[in-house]
Amino acid sequence: MKGINPGLGYAGQILYVDLTKGSTRRKPLEKDFATTYIGMTGFNAKLIYDLVETGTKPLSQENVLVFSAGVLSGTGAPSTPKTEASAKSPATGLYGSSVGGMLGPMLKWAGYDSLVIRGRAERPVYLEVFDDEVNIREAGHLWGRHIVDATNALWDELGDDYYVACIGPAGENLVKFANILVNRMFHFSRTGLGAVMGSKNLKAVAVKGTKGLGVADPEKFMELTSKLFDKIVKHTGREVWNSLGTLISYDMWFGMKPGVGHAPRKNSQEDPSLGAKIFDPETYLKRIKGGSLACLNCPISEKVWVEVKGGRYDNLAFPASDSAGLSVIHGQQLALESFDDSVKFFELCNRYGVDVFSCSATIAFAIELYKRGIIDKVDADGLELEWGDMETIQKLLEKIVLREGIGGVLAEDVGAASKIIGKGSERYAIHVKGIAIPYFEPRVRLCTDVFGAVTSIIGGHGNRAMSLDLMPRERESIIRFCEMAGFPEDAIDRICPPTSLGESVPRLTKWVEDFNTAIWSLGVCTRPPIARVYGLEVCSDLYSAATGIEMSPSELLRAGERIWNLQKAFNMREAGGEATRKNDVFAERMYRDSIYVSGHDKDYEPLEPHLIEKMLDEYYEERGWDVERGIPTKQKLVELGLRSVAEELEKVLP
Amino acid sequence: MAFRGVKIDNENCTGCLHCQVRCSFHHTGRFNPLRSRIKIRRIDRKERFRISFSPECAECEVLTCVDACFYDALKGV
Numbered sequence: 159m160k161g162i163n164p165g166l167g168y169a170g171q172i173l174y175v176d177l178t179k180g181s182t183r184r185k186p187l188e189k190d191f192a193t194t195y196i197g198m199t200g201f202n203a204k205l206i207y208d209l210v211e212t213g214t215k216p217l218s219q220e221n222v223l224v225f226s227a228g229v230l231s232g233t234g235a236p237s238t239p240k241t242e243a244s245a246k247s248p249a250t251g252l253y254g255s256s257v258g259g260m261l262g263p264m265l266k267w268a269g270y271d272s273l274v275i276r277g278r279a280e281r282p283v284y285l286e287v288f289d290d291e292v293n294i295r296e297a298g299h300l301w302g303r304h305i306v307d308a309t310n311a312l313w314d315e316l317g318d319d320y321y322v323a324c325i326g327p328a329g330e331n332l333v334k335f336a337n338i339l340v341n342r343m344f345h346f347s348r349t350g351l352g353a354v355m356g357s358k359n360l361k362a363v364a365v366k367g368t369k370g371l372g373v374a375d376p377e378k379f380m381e382l383t384s385k386l387f388d389k390i391v392k393h394t395g396r397e398v399w400n401s402l403g404t405l406i407s408y409d410m411w412f413g414m415k416p417g418v419g420h421a422p423r424k425n426s427q428e429d430p431s432l433g434a435k436i437f438d439p440e441t442y443l444k445r446i447k448g449g450s451l452a453c454l455n456c457p458i459s460e461k462v463w464v465e466v467k468g469g470r471y472d473n474l475a476f477p478a479s480d481s482a483g484l485s486v487i488h489g490q491q492l493a494l495e496s497f498d499d500s501v502k503f504f505e506l507c508n509r510y511g512v513d514v515f516s517c518s519a520t521i522a523f524a525i526e527l528y529k530r531g532i533i534d535k536v537d538a539d540g541l542e543l544e545w546g547d548m549e550t551i552q553k554l555l556e557k558i559v560l561r562e563g564i565g566g567v568l569a570e571d572v573g574a575a576s577k578i579i580g581k582g583s584e585r586y587a588i589h590v591k592g593i594a595i596p597y598f599e600p601r602v603r604l605c606t607d608v609f610g611a612v613t614s615i616i617g618g619h620g621n622r623a624m625s626l627d628l629m630p631r632e633r634e635s636i637i638r639f640c641e642m643a644g645f646p647e648d649a650i651d652r653i654c655p656p657t658s659l660g661e662s663v664p665r666l667t668k669w670v671e672d673f674n675t676a677i678w679s680l681g682v683c684t685r686p687p688i689a690r691v692y693g694l695e696v697c698s699d700l701y702s703a704a705t706g707i708e709m710s711p712s713e714l715l716r717a718g719e720r721i722w723n724l725q726k727a728f729n730m731r732e733a734g735g736e737a738t739r740k741n742d743v744f745a746e747r748m749y750r751d752s753i754y755v756s757g758h759d760k761d762y763e764p765l766e767p768h769l770i771e772k773m774l775d776e777y778y779e780e781r782g783w784d785v786e787r788g789i790p791t792k793q794k795l796v797e798l799g800l801r802s803v804a805e806e807l808e809k810v811l812p
Numbered sequence: 813m814a815f816r817g818v819k820i821d822n823e824n825c826t827g828c829l830h831c832q833v834r835c836s837f838h839h840t841g842r843f844n845p846l847r848s849r850i851k852i853r854r855i856d857r858k859e860r861f862r863i864s865f866s867p868e869c870a871e872c873e874v875l876t877c878v879d880a881c882f883y884d885a886l887k888g889v
Binding site: 319343369370376449451456457461463475477 | 823826827828829830833834836837840841842843844846847853854857858859860882883
């Protein structure tokens with residue numbers, strides 16, 4: 159078989175670093191590997207499945223941390239900054255993974271599609287990659303410093319051209335939701351990958367690449383991308399996206415539109431609409447936002463340079479990757495009293511290196527337990543926990559980062575913390591598979607993003623199932639979406655049966671998971687104004703134009719399915735019977751308590767278990783899995799070209 | 813300021829680097845901001861940007877950077 163063309167679409171190499179041995183080596187990217195697993199999400203799935211030995215302890219030196227770039231990342235294709243970090247998660251023991259931005263393109267420019275890090279350095283180090291030069295350098299002077307400080311110090315040392323992926327004190331202290339920040343802005347936040355870096359004594363990865371990337375068919379590539387840019391620039395929502403970012407969904411977060419209310423308050427107990435006046439777009443534009451930022455090659459500038467004007471945190475300035483993530487979700491769950499407090503909380507999370515979702519959710523969990531008398535002042539190290547009390551909340555955050563007192567328990571993430579605390583606290587732990595899920599409210603609206611949190615490989619995060627139904631949609635819109643995403647006709651008939659008014663959320667979830675996995679493997683952003691403009695067919699055309707390798711739309715979608723199944727197989731191999739249907743479940747509160755949304759003046763009833771079970775039946779059936787157990791059948795894995803995986807799993811889950 | 817009929821508006825720059833990506837591809841056949849003639853630099857390590865042309869830009873026949881900008885940070889006048 160003819161190999162890939164290095165430097166055309168693919169950079170053409172994988173860089174392996176062993177921190178125990180202090181050694182590095184490069185391996186050429188093999189064509190079979192590349193075409194079977196496409197890039198980014200697929201490369202990570204395959205590398206983690208193959209390189210992490212069964213039963214590896216996530217914080218041991220045997221765990222493997224992989225960063226991969228998408229196939230189009232680093233080319234001139236629109237909105238392709240995507241990069242994925244993966245390892246076995248210290249929070250769940252399952253597949254750990256987080257999709258972020260910008261490191262990947264620089265890795266590609268330096269000549270690498272993936273960076274694989276194993277082992278553990280004896281002392282704190284950072285990794286410097288400058289084209290072919292790879293150095294493991296002393297980082298004693300960076301250890302203990304927060305992310306902004308450490309990143310600036312590295313820029314002082316190496317120059318501002320480097321892209322720096324760095325952990326904070328939380329990663330060093332092995333907080334189970336410690337994150338990694340690229341250029342102190344772009345997150346790899348979920349599943350505790352910062353702790354994996356910390357356990358390896360690896361403070362940072364700094365990359366500079368001067369090689370750059372070409373494409374196999376420049377004329378075709380430019381023609382395709384130019385059409386795409388044109389469509390994105392003309393997208394009707396562009397102006398509002400550029401102004402508000404993800405606060406574009408203000409109405410949906412706060413239950414201001416019928417049937418939607420995705421940002422519950424006070425540990426998912428309270429009315430989302432109560433925060434509408436605090437986290438409003440007007441305050442955001444007038445007092446918080448200093449300027450618009452965009453990812454690489456993106457005509458949608460939904461990221462933000464924060465520059466607070468007036469108030470307690472006058473002149474607070476930093477770059478933020480998401481306007482709603484900057485404010486709404488943790489602001490609501492902690493019942494913070496001002497937009498300013500919410501922005502400050504986010505900024506602190508970025509400095510210390512913790513995932514804002516899990517961190518705010520664990521603190522909200524602790525406040526609720528305190529209010530209910532399940533923990534007391536002694537348990538809380540003398541603190542009186544109160545909703546919205548920023549001073550105490552900041553103290554708790556710092557305790558988590560330092561793993562001090564109650565912080566050491568909360569640092570385990572909500573699922574594990576509730577097991578340690580016991581005393582019935584499990585019923586107030588809002589998580590899926592151990593990972594906190596502080597937003598997207600299933601009792602109000604069960605769309606793919608919400609249902610997808612349950613079927614998610616990593617737990618607690620539904621973004622892998624993002625489609626278009628966060629708000630109610632006409633049947634025609636759903637069908638158009640399915641066609642854009644290249645779903646087969648018979649699948650579209652099942653998703654939108656001619657006899658029914660609405661869509662089947664579980665069936666749509668299956669297909670959109672495969673679609674998002676495929677386009678992420680190309681490095682394309684899944685935000686609505688991007689993914690829906692691209693569509694599957696253009697993705698496959700661009701793949702071919704960039705790499706010179708033919709890839710049909712259906713092969714690409716099939717690869718998405720293969721990758722999804724391989725990630726699931728990793729969970730089955732590592733967790734056996736725990737990675738089956740019984741693990742695909744919402745937090746207990748969702749089945750027990752109702753939630754009132756004043757914007758709709760409506761009480762939403764708790765979820766009915768049998769209806770969720772029915773949805774799961776449909777989902778597994780659409781996946782072609784064993785419906786009873788909720789896992790891939792041998793036949794399905796073999797059909798996807800994963801025979802050896804199927805044989806290995808037979809020994810674990812006969 | 814204006815340069816060869818191009819008006820630079822630093823305030824509008826979002827740091828998307830598309831001008832650099834296109835410039836480098838046009839002049840070197842490789843996508844890479846570090847190979848670009850047009851330069852985008854952070855001011856005082858803030859995500860506020862300063863755009864500048866290099867001496868070679870004086871001879872550039874296409875100024876593909878202007879065409880690449882989505883945000884009117886570079887505009888033909």
